[in-house]
Each structure stands twice: as C-alpha cells, then as structure tokens.
Amino acid sequence: MLSNRIAALISGLSLSLLVVTSPAVLAADTEELKPHEDQGGTAREIVSKLEMLHYNKLKVGDEMSAGLWDEYIDSLDPTKSYFLSSDIDEFRQWRTKLDDDLRAGNVDRGFDIYNRYRLRISDRLNNIVSQLENGLPEFDFTKEESLELDREDSAWPKSISEADDLWRKRLKSSVLNLRLTDKSDEEIADLLKRRYKGQLKRLSQQNSDDVFELYMNSLTRLYDPHSNYLSPRSLENFNMSMSLSLEGIGAVLQMEDEYTKVARLVAGGPADRTGKIKPNDKIVAVGQDKDGEMVDVVGWRLDDVVDLIRGSAGTFVRLETIPTGGDGSHRTITIKRSKVKLEDQAAKKAIFEFSDGEQSYKIGVINLPTFYIDFEAYRRRDPNYKSTTRDVARLLDELQKEGVDGVILDLRNNGGGSLQEATMLTDLFIDQGPVVQIRHANEQISRHNRSRSRAMYRGPLMVLINRLSASASEIFAGAIQDYNRGLVVGNQSFGKGTVQTMAPLKEGQLKITQSKFYRVSGDSTQHAGVKPDISMPQLIDSEQVGESAYDTALPWDRIHAVRHAKYFNLKDLVPTLSKKHEKRTAVDPDFVFLRKQFEYQSERADRKAVSLNEQARIQERENLNQEILAMENERRKAKGLEPYESFEAYEKSESEDTAPVGGPTEITLEDDPVLNEAGYIMADFIGLKKHANSPQVANFD
Structure with missing residues (x-):
C-alpha cells in the first residue's frame, strides 16, 4: 500500500548494531521537546473543525483515540525498528485516552511518545557515528542471510540483542548497496558518517512545532489522506508551491521511510521534460550545478530536501535516484530549473493518419497536461486571458478546418486543476446539461456545474486516460462516458474525487475535505476513478499509486443520477472494438x-x-x-x-540526454505505443459508426 507516513520527520534510518540506553537518560545533545501553550488551544480547534466541517462527520472518541495511537506510532516507526516492545507496552495504557486529552487541550502524551522515539534515534546515531570514526565494521558478505523489506506485520524487537541484530542487518544492507555502486570501503564509511551526522544535526533542530504537526496529522489522516494540519512553516511552503513564481524542477515529493520519493510530476515541468524521472523513484542525493558535490539526503526532512532542490530559474540541479522497479542501482539526472509556465502546460495538437483496414482517416490529437487558467488575467478581465477551454476551442477549430475525421483528447498524466475549466471543456463536446454533481458535508447536492451552450465539436471523440489522470480529468472523462459522447480508453484513473478547503486556526491552517464529486450517472469518482471502455496495458502499479492505495481514502458510493443525454450507442460497438484491439496488441512488439x-x-x-x-x-x-x-x-x-x-x-x-531543454514537447507516435494504438481504435470506431449509422443524441434518460 502507498504509505500514509508522509508526515514522518525521520524514520527507517539504515543504522548499525549498538547498545540502546535506558529511556530515563537522554543522549548528551538531545533535550526533551515540550508543547507550548498555544498548541493545546490549536489542538482543540482542530478536533472541533474536523468534527463539524469534515465530509466524514466522524466524532473523536475512544475508537478514534485508538486509531490515532496506531497511526502516530506507525508514522514514527513504520519499520518497527526504533521502539522496543517494552516501549509500546508502556504507551499502550494511553491508547483510548488521547481523545480526552485533545478535547482538554493536552498534547503531552504525543510529546512523550515522540521524545522516547527521539531518544532511541539519538542513541543509535551517536553510536554508529562513533563506530564509523574507525571505518566500517567487518561484515561477512558470503553468509546466507537476508533483510526483511516489509516489516508492517513484524513485531517490535523484544530485547536489545534482537534490536541489535536487526540494525546489524540494516547497516550491512546499506553497505552492500553502496558496494554495488562501486564505492570503496573508505568512501562508504565517509558517506554513511556524513549521512548520520547530518541526521543528528537535523534531529537536534527539531522543535515543538514539528512534533505537534506530526501528531495532529496522525489525527487528520484518520479522516482521509487529503486533510492535514499545516504549521506556520508548512503553510509558508504550501503557499509557495501554489504560487506561479515557484522555481524548481516541477515535482511533487513525499517521504516514505528514510527516502524522499517522487509522488507526481508537474506536467510540462523541467523534471517531466527529461523523461527520466518517474513516480515512485527515490532521491538519494542532490548536487548543485553540473559539477557540485552530491549531498546525501537519505533520512532528511522532506522540506529540507525540497529546499535543496528548489532554486533560481536557469540554474542546474543534479538528482541521484534509485529508479522504481530497477535493481537498486543509481542514476544521476541533470535538470535545468525553470518556472513552470502556462505555455509549458498549454494544450497542443497534431494530426496523424490511421486505417481501419478499409479506409484511412485523419485523426487529430490534442494533448492536455493540466486544466489551467490564468486567474490573474481573468480577474483583470483581459479578453485574451489564457485557459484550457479557450486553447482547446482554438485547436478544435483548426483541426476541423484541416478536415480531421475524429479527435483524441489525451489526458494521460493530467492531475487535474480548475473545476471551472473541466466544466467549460465538457461544454465544447456536449449540448446543454449537467457535468458534475457535488455533495457537501451538509449533504446538500450542487448541480451548478453545467454545459450551457451547444457543442462546438460533434464528431467522433476519444478520451485517453491513465492511472495519473485525476480530479478534473476524471470529471471530464466521466461526463464524456456518461453521455456516451465518446470512447474512454486507457487505464483506470487515479480516483481523487474529493474537494478540500482551507480553515484558519490559531496557529497555521487546516486543509479539510468538505465535498465529494459525483458523475451525472450518480457514481462517485472517488476511490474507483473512471474505468475505461477499452483497456490498455497497465504501466503504473495501482497498488502503489492512486486513491485506493491510501489506507484511509473515502469510499466509493453513489447518489441519484441526473437526467442527461445519450449521444451514441457505444455499448454495441465496444465489444467489436475491444476484439480488434486485443488482436492487434497480442502480437504488437x-x-x-x-x-x-x-x-x-x-x-x-x-x-x-x-x-x-x-x-x-x-x-x-x-x-x-x-x-x-x-x-x-x-x-x-x-x-x-x-x-x-x-x-x-x-x-x-x-x-543519453535526448530530452528537450525547455518548452513543451511535441506530440509524436514514436516511443508512444499507447497513443499509436489509440489511433487505430479511433479509426475502427469511425468505420464501425459509419456502418452502424449510429444516430447522434439517441435518447434521454
């Protein structure tokens, strides 16, 4: 499952065997962290707002307290490597009392658990650094033994000797991983020493805000994965990430155990344009410019890694990554930082010819990386403001003038964006009618997002989606599918069907889920996403990526459908199209x-x-x-x-560096077998529709 431990500050470090000291004595350079007075009031505010405003309407009681206890300890020690079982037994007495504490504005127990955790890490780090001062410990790499990769169902060590053996294996694994990258023992010892000293330094810089944020987010994640508390520092980073002036590589990062992992690439951004970074790749080191020293970032705080990667437009950053699905070997990628501009994310078109075996057809392809709008120009009432719908309308007009027989709208990797644009884009393809239903926390259902004009394009249409098509993409694809307006082809989409708003707090803000999207058919886009009419081979593991991969994702459900048109009789065509598709792809290299x-x-x-x-x-x-x-x-x-x-x-x-340095990439069929096959499906669709003489607007329901 995709980890819900994004908020973990330091976890899963690859350390060595050493002695664990008594919890009664802190390491020399480690002081206990204590909550300040305002955090108690903020905790009460968070509980109150979650209970009143969240879509789920869950009450913070004993059951929620037990969930908070589980989630908090899991976020601190997901690999069950730091705490001893005696620590867990000691903490268990508080398992159903944390709710009463929070209502009283008391977060002391959250801090007590964290201070024990911090002590355990401090002891381990200090001892391993001391060992590494004399070089690497001796390991027998001819011995037949292994290290557990997934300790979710394992127990915490029952004794110091059991913990020591686990750490011996973890350090041995770290050393072996580095040996396999052709590093010498001296280089490995130096790298690990610097890594753990850096982690000690960051551990000493932790403050009460960090602990409070971690504790509160263990609570918010019980409601759903998209609700979270942002401390003043995190709020500043969040606002910066939402700003158009943000300069960097265009990647959304998250923590998973000791690694910083790529969660999503910003369409049209510098990282996306390299073609060499994928979701789930792990970043292990960061270097400035083309020849700066690579800084090991394993075990770093997420915001510290982001600070290191972020930089001025025009400068270079180098990332050392472990590609997902590989053999563990590392790859270094050089990226030129730049602003992610609207032009880089703008819709673009191309025309290709495909045959159904009897006749050739001109197929227009429109690639849409995101649902964008220049809000500033829109607010100024600039008549030439840039938006998804305006750009796609212009491209559709050009394609129709060039005599295309059908259009493919490519929404692969489109993570969403403006709901307004998703609605207005749908308006280009259907006549008047509802596009999406929104149910709010108060159970009221809004149906104001409607198509209000006659369709601009009425010809054959296909929407291409994949697992990274989310939110606004799912609203558009779901509407096209429900209206039988066009074929939906590709993979089951992400399944992000919730809406978040920001609620102010005494300290920081609460991002809280308050609404849920529903298709005109009544089906939610949440969790299940949009399922294609014709499936392509899966390229992204849905167990690792997607809403269903989150432990606390809100469930799929449905509400009443709303009256909407049915444009084509696709149900009779899809079986034939699927057979042709399967026959082609069964032998396609x-x-x-x-x-x-x-x-x-x-x-x-x-x-x-x-x-x-x-x-x-x-x-x-x-x-x-x-x-x-x-x-x-x-x-x-x-x-x-x-x-x-x-x-x-x-x-x-x-x-070899063949990726463009800047600007949007062109649409090509080379190295894109999915788009190529989509073209053949579209040609078959046009041919079959002609023979079937399928009427437009067949019926209403």
Whole structure:
C-alpha cells in the first residue's frame, strides 16, 4: 500500500548494531521537546473543525483515540525498528485516552511518545557515528542471510540483542548497496558518517512545532489522506508551491521511510521534460550545478530536501535516484530549473493518419497536461486571458478546418486543476446539461456545474486516460462516458474525487475535505476513478499509486443520477472494438514488451526480503539486467531494429540526454505505443459508426 507516513520527520534510518540506553537518560545533545501553550488551544480547534466541517462527520472518541495511537506510532516507526516492545507496552495504557486529552487541550502524551522515539534515534546515531570514526565494521558478505523489506506485520524487537541484530542487518544492507555502486570501503564509511551526522544535526533542530504537526496529522489522516494540519512553516511552503513564481524542477515529493520519493510530476515541468524521472523513484542525493558535490539526503526532512532542490530559474540541479522497479542501482539526472509556465502546460495538437483496414482517416490529437487558467488575467478581465477551454476551442477549430475525421483528447498524466475549466471543456463536446454533481458535508447536492451552450465539436471523440489522470480529468472523462459522447480508453484513473478547503486556526491552517464529486450517472469518482471502455496495458502499479492505495481514502458510493443525454450507442460497438484491439496488441512488439515489463516489475515489488550475500546480489543484478536486455531485444527484433550487443550498450542509449531543454514537447507516435494504438481504435470506431449509422443524441434518460 502507498504509505500514509508522509508526515514522518525521520524514520527507517539504515543504522548499525549498538547498545540502546535506558529511556530515563537522554543522549548528551538531545533535550526533551515540550508543547507550548498555544498548541493545546490549536489542538482543540482542530478536533472541533474536523468534527463539524469534515465530509466524514466522524466524532473523536475512544475508537478514534485508538486509531490515532496506531497511526502516530506507525508514522514514527513504520519499520518497527526504533521502539522496543517494552516501549509500546508502556504507551499502550494511553491508547483510548488521547481523545480526552485533545478535547482538554493536552498534547503531552504525543510529546512523550515522540521524545522516547527521539531518544532511541539519538542513541543509535551517536553510536554508529562513533563506530564509523574507525571505518566500517567487518561484515561477512558470503553468509546466507537476508533483510526483511516489509516489516508492517513484524513485531517490535523484544530485547536489545534482537534490536541489535536487526540494525546489524540494516547497516550491512546499506553497505552492500553502496558496494554495488562501486564505492570503496573508505568512501562508504565517509558517506554513511556524513549521512548520520547530518541526521543528528537535523534531529537536534527539531522543535515543538514539528512534533505537534506530526501528531495532529496522525489525527487528520484518520479522516482521509487529503486533510492535514499545516504549521506556520508548512503553510509558508504550501503557499509557495501554489504560487506561479515557484522555481524548481516541477515535482511533487513525499517521504516514505528514510527516502524522499517522487509522488507526481508537474506536467510540462523541467523534471517531466527529461523523461527520466518517474513516480515512485527515490532521491538519494542532490548536487548543485553540473559539477557540485552530491549531498546525501537519505533520512532528511522532506522540506529540507525540497529546499535543496528548489532554486533560481536557469540554474542546474543534479538528482541521484534509485529508479522504481530497477535493481537498486543509481542514476544521476541533470535538470535545468525553470518556472513552470502556462505555455509549458498549454494544450497542443497534431494530426496523424490511421486505417481501419478499409479506409484511412485523419485523426487529430490534442494533448492536455493540466486544466489551467490564468486567474490573474481573468480577474483583470483581459479578453485574451489564457485557459484550457479557450486553447482547446482554438485547436478544435483548426483541426476541423484541416478536415480531421475524429479527435483524441489525451489526458494521460493530467492531475487535474480548475473545476471551472473541466466544466467549460465538457461544454465544447456536449449540448446543454449537467457535468458534475457535488455533495457537501451538509449533504446538500450542487448541480451548478453545467454545459450551457451547444457543442462546438460533434464528431467522433476519444478520451485517453491513465492511472495519473485525476480530479478534473476524471470529471471530464466521466461526463464524456456518461453521455456516451465518446470512447474512454486507457487505464483506470487515479480516483481523487474529493474537494478540500482551507480553515484558519490559531496557529497555521487546516486543509479539510468538505465535498465529494459525483458523475451525472450518480457514481462517485472517488476511490474507483473512471474505468475505461477499452483497456490498455497497465504501466503504473495501482497498488502503489492512486486513491485506493491510501489506507484511509473515502469510499466509493453513489447518489441519484441526473437526467442527461445519450449521444451514441457505444455499448454495441465496444465489444467489436475491444476484439480488434486485443488482436492487434497480442502480437504488437511494443505491447508484448510493456506487458512483460510490468509483470516483471510487479514480481520484484512483491519481494518480502533482500539477500545480504554479495555474490547472490551481483547474480540477481546480472539476471535482472539480462532479463531487461532480452525483453528489449525481443521488441527490437520484432520491429526490425538492431538488437543491443550488451546491457551496457542498452543502458548507455537510455542514459543519453535526448530530452528537450525547455518548452513543451511535441506530440509524436514514436516511443508512444499507447497513443499509436489509440489511433487505430479511433479509426475502427469511425468505420464501425459509419456502418452502424449510429444516430447522434439517441435518447434521454
């Protein structure tokens, strides 16, 4: 499951065997953190606003207290590596009392648990740094042993010796990972020493605001994953991330255990344009400019990593990453920072020809990375303000003048944006009618988001989605599907069907879920997302990415449908289109490769343990590399291309910097088998619709 431990400040550090001191004595450089008076009042405010304003209407009682206790300890120690079972037994007496504390404005127990956690880390870090001053401990890398990768169902260590053995394996794994990147023992010892000293420094910089935010977010996550408390510092970062003046790489990051992980790429941003960073990639080091020293960021606070990556437009930053689904080897990517401009995210078009076997058709493709609007120009009443709908309307007009037979609207990786734009965009393709229903926390249902004009484009339409199509994308795709206005093709979408608002607090603000989206059919877009009429091979693991991957995501449900038109009789066409699609892709080299690649990556993701035997790991990496090479060469041979002579040759071609330095990328079919196949589905759709003589606006319900 996608971790709900985003708020963890320091967790899962790869440390060594050492002695755990008594909890009664703090490490010399570690002081207990205590709440300040205003935080009690803020805690009462948060409880009150959650109970009154949140869509879920949950009451903070004993059951919620137990959930808070579980979530807080899990956010601190997700790998069950810091606390001893005796610590957990001691804390368990408070499991159903935290709700009473919060109502009384008392957060002391949250701080008590955190201070024990901080003590455990401080002791471990100080001891490991002391050991590393004399070089690496001796490890037997010929021994057959392994390290658990997923300790969610494991118990906390019952004794110091049991904890020591776990840390011995964790440090051995860290050393082995670095040995496999061809680092010497001296380099490894130096890197780990600097890593843990840095973590000690950041640990000493923790303050009561950090602890309070972590504790409160353990509560808000019980309501849903998108509600959270923002401390004054986090609020400043949040406001900066929402500003058009933000300069950086255009990536949304989150914490998972000790790593900073890429959660999402901003469409059209610098990272997106490299084509070399994917969701779930882990960032292990950051370097400034093209030759600056790489700074290890494993175990860093999320906002500190963001500060290191963020910088002025025109400067360069280097990221050392561990690509998802790989063998654990590292890749360094150079990115030129820039502002994410509206022009970079603007809709663009292209025209391609496809045949259904009998006739060729001109298919227009409009790529839409996000639902954008220049609010500042709109508020100034600038008649030329830039927006999604205005740009797509212009492109549609151009495509129709160029005589296209059908249009594909590509919403893959479109994480959403303006609800107003999603509604207005739908207006270009349907006549008057509702687009989305919104149910609020007070159970009132709003249906004001409507199409108000006659459709501008009435021809064959396809909407292309994938797992990263979310929010506004799902509203648009759901409306097109419910109206039978066009085909929806691709993968099940993200499933983010909730709306958040900001509520002011005595200190900071509360981002709180207050509404939920529903399609005109009555189905929620929450959790389940939009399911395509015709499916493409899965490229993103839905167990790792998507609303359903969050433990506390609000459930799917439905309300009453609203009266809406049905434009085409798609139900009779989809089975034939699906058969043609399956027949083509069963032998298509690119689709064979994509399916094999996903299956192989899924198998690796399911691993429960990793070997600590060096030769076994080397052999595992060699097997993985050969498997990747074999899959790629099978694809190349089937396409009449020269196979790679070695994995090194393949890797070199993959690492070559061919990505554009700036500006929006062009729409091409090369290296995009999904778009290419979508074109053939559209050609079949146009041909079948002609033969079926399917009427426009077949009926109403």
